[in-house]
Amino acid sequence: MTIPKPLCQCEICTEAREKGVPYARSGPAIFIHDIQLLIDTPAEISIQLNRENIQKLDYVMFTHMDPDHVEGIRALEQIALDFRTWRAYPEKKTTLIVPVSLLFELTKLQTVYGNIIDYYIAQGFIHLVDFVSQINIKGFTISALQINRQHEVSYIYVFESEDKKIVYAPCDVKPFPEENEAVHNADLLIIQPGIIEHGLKHDYVYPQNHISRKTLYTFDETLSLGKRIKADQILFTHLEEYWNRSHDDYLRLSKIIPDIAFAWDGMHVSV
Ligand SMILES: [Zn+2]
Ligand SMILES: [Zn+2]
Structure with missing residues (x-):
């Protein structure tokens, strides 16, 4: 959900509409500047790329196929696209890097003209590279860990370069593969906070049998998970309008709990 949510007049959305970024939030994506690699393309990605003045995009990956x-x-x-030919400028082609288990899911991305990936490949907009569990891109080792979910294929990615490690797990990460050593001892774990249980809009309290509890950890569970896998720092992303919290609220919370931070649009992180 973007903040402000279209039409919404709640305090959080009104403040975001007035002040803009970092109070305003768009969809979940991350850009790794060292290797010009983008993960996920939310509806607002063109605006995000322009806002951050990104001038070169070599690679794109997807965590999963949810619309956001x-x-x-x-x-x-x-x-x-070169409008003169309806084909691509060859030097502007993006390489899509996809774990093999996600290939079939990609075919579900349809338009009235058919499968969008086939079309983009045929027109030369993208080039597809698949891999099983690990791939090396410009000195970065990227490991793909599939989340074991019944009806959905979802991935978290581990990036390693020299002696640094980042785990990127923004959405649909339950059950988190915490027994896998690949996720241990990260310098930075980027993860969704899961369900925030208190202070929600409409004073809502999640019942114990709510469907979201099957797909999401709670915030406290996510904090404990981060400790168990010995992440040095945790950065929370994918923050929902429904959590009813402002950028200032998240800043306050990050000062109370050690070694955590909450992401905002355009945040730069160095590891
Ligand atoms: Zn709102
Ligand atoms: Zn999501």
């Missing part, structure tokens, strides 16, 4: 992570894929067409 893929709706902006047309940015890849807009980047590459």
Whole structure:
């Protein structure tokens, strides 16, 4: 959910509308500057790339196919399209790096013209590279860990370069593969906070049998998870409008709990 949510007049959305970023929040994505790699294309990705003045995009990966992570894929067409020929400028082609188990899911991205990936490949907008569990990109080792979910294929990614490690787990990460050593001892764990249980809009309290409890950890559970896998620092992302918290609230919370931070649009992080 973007903040402000369209039409919403709640305090959080009104403040975001007045003040803009970092109070305003758009969809979940991350750009790794060292290797010009983007993970996920939310509906607002063209605006996000422009806002951050990104000038070169070599690689794109997807964590999963939920709409909030893929709706902006047309940015890849807009980047590459040469209107004179309806084909791509060859030097503007993006390489899509995809774990093999996600390939079939990709075929579900349809338009009235058919499968969008096939079309983009045929037009030369993208080039597809698949891999099983690990791939090396410009000195970065990227490991793909599939989340074991019944009806959905979802991935978290581990990035390693020299002696640094980042685990990127923004959405649909339950059950988290915490027994896998690949996620242990990260310098930075970037993860969704899960269900925030108190102070929600409409004074809502999640019942114990709520469906979200099957797909999401609570915030406290996520904090404990971070400790168990010995992450040096935790950065929370994918923050929902419904949590009813402002950028200032998250800043306050991050000062109370050691070694955590909450992401905002345009945040730069060095590891
Ligand atoms: Zn609102
Ligand atoms: Zn999501």
